[in-house]
Amino acid sequence: MAAGGAAVRALVGLSLGAAICYCVYKVMWRYETKKKQKVGDGRLGILSKVSGIPVKSSVQSDAADEFENNPQSVIDLQPHHLKMLIEIVSSSSNASLREKALVTLGNCAAFTRNVNIISNLNGIQVIGAAISDEETDIRISALNALNNLSLNIENQDRLKDYLHEVCETITSAPLNSELQFAGLRLLINMAVFYDHHKVLAEYIPFFLTLLAEGNIDTQIWTSKVLVNLSLNSSMATFLFRSKAPRTLDALFDLATDKELLFRLLSISANLYASLGTSQNRDEHIYGKDSLYTLLLGDSSGLKQNLLSLLQIPQPEIQNQVMKLILMCNSKRIKYNTTTPNRTNISEAQVI
Template identity: 30%
Template sequence: MASSSATGDKTVNKVALCSAIFAGFAYVGYSVVRTAFCRKLGRKEGEVYPEEHRIYFRRLSQTTQTDVLLGNLDLSGPAGKVVLRPLTVQERIRELNLRARMFTDTMLAVQGNLGPGSPKQTPLPGTTSLQCSPWGSPRILSPVDVRHILASRSSENLVLLGSPVKRRWTRRSFRRQSPHSSNSQSVSSHESTTEAEAEKLLRDTQDQLKSHLESLSRRDRVMTAAEAKSLVALLHSKDDLLVERTLTTIANCSTFAANQDILREAGCLYRLQTLLTSSSVSIQLATIKALGNLALNEGNQKELKDTVPVLLSFVNKPQPTDKLVYHALVTLTNIAVLPAWHDEFYPVLHNLYRLVDDGKPQMKLQALKLLINLSCNEDMVPSLLAAQAPRRLIYMLDPLLNEELLLRVVTLVAKLAETARRLNIDPTIDLPPEDKAASPDTMYAAIFGVNIMEKIQSKSFVLMNQHLNEDIRIQARKIYESVKS
């Protein structure tokens, strides 16, 4: 009976080892096979061998040829026994889920660049949750995608996987949609608190505030938060000369990027917006100059929504001095570098084109710079094409025109012509009647009109072949190719 039991054990061991060998997994090596199989066959009776350990193999119940066999060493069992121990389906699924979750965490870290010290990135769609649902599951990169990521030196160029989406132009009404939404009540409360603190600071420590002004006006430098608050407090003074001097100091110090943030946090932008409506032209001019430098900051631009219409009023209405209009155009040009408040510019497009026609050379140049910034936004192009064009546009494409003016003219026309052709824009169809000038007077007709296209093409051909300025030649070629097509 004992002999029969021993023979049965050997048979079981041989079947287990053969299964492991045919599965081809590294967990059962040749050494294990030789130890468990060969030594038992060659053992002689009476010989004493060192104690051997029992080896357990775990496998998923109802395995196939691809099931995993895992070796587990048990020091407590009798020697020389190789036992096949199946793993239940529930246990195996739990183990696979655990490994999948670990792999998920690693991949999401790679996709989102969330390692220690790494800049925070916006997670990819579908990776915000690790929980599976009946409608979807976490999106994980494949090994091929991982190799692409690891081979890249920069995480800033990571893009969504899949085929790129071609942007299709659709007319969008900015006037009905605000790019930034905020809680107006909380903003008003914060501004009121800042104003009260500044006025109290001016009453209590006016002499100290003036000493800060003297220090900053003698040498432009990065200021402290206390100095920024002192400048804002001085803007509440009733002395116009003191306020004007403070504004000049703010404009000079705003050339430092760090000061732009510090002044915003001190409540400077809200006070400058109030001073724009001052009865003193000199204070208005100094305020516009200060805003022009502060506008070169993305954080500051987010708080300029209510300031832009006031600045545009200087362009839309006759002003007591051309300096106000010119510096308002400079500040608006700086604001228009970003598209955040482009929707506010619709009412002045006709007047900007009018300044290109009738303004002084300096005014023409600045109006063209502002129009070029607006034309870089594809959503503004239909309205720019529908606005009333400069009457002398065709005559401004002249090689003898001032080089700076000519460069801006050909740049504006090239940008509008290229975008109109590429996106197939026709403002006579795309825009409602109230948003466009009379058909023969539009910028679109001034470029693509039946009797105008040949003249535009001819003048741009001369410029692209004969002008000495390379930039002008490049832009003229873009006009020629867009109109010719």
């Protein structure tokens, strides 16, 4: 049932995106027709082909009514329709129209049969170029479209060329903005593949800053990126060496959002597991403000609160805490073994 509902929602999104693209494009065509006193220009043909609906030259015709009378035309997009949408993104001077076309392409990319068509039509390159557009809405829609396209394994190799630009977009975007979220969502999918991790390594300190300063949405998206990086043992040294805000210590607490806490514990467990190598265990190569010191230093909030965190009822959190405790014991890592005050724990859970 859940899968069926998701499919219906995706189909509705596709329909809405294509309908908006059609209607906005028709408005633009009317404007240019009236201005230039022509029946239409080259773009009129594109619109007609994308929508499958004859375009009238009358300024009084109602595009919305026409769409309602021809709903199937914007649902059943064919390869030549996708080609026309890509052409709109690459060549239209109308920012609003380009943004709607990107939304439609992103919705189309949710359907497996469309992914290869878009890729073969040079769609990834066209959409990727829109990441650097002056219009924020276009950049967001481009990142969202690439996110859907990244779910295809074959596209991962094509998308790696945009990793640096995506990271730069995230670092320059306003904190907690939709633009930042869109970039982080794309990185989550890209970071599944270890081949991309070295490109992301230089941005780890910024990701840690987002964890400390962002809102809960930013923190969760960022933590998902870091979980994927921490699964790669060859990235452990990069992560341990990275500068980490001391305020991250406060997140290893009973009052922290449980989804976020679970991911923070997962990152910590993955990094603790890498301590089997002598290189990662050498404390002298890490600075006082490094992630290593934050997770393994004498005053580490994680080590101080391990037993307290064990009292959280969620099984997935308990499993991660137990994993960390066992690794601390096996690797002779000292942690606070004082039994936590149960009254305080109960109060914290209520909060």
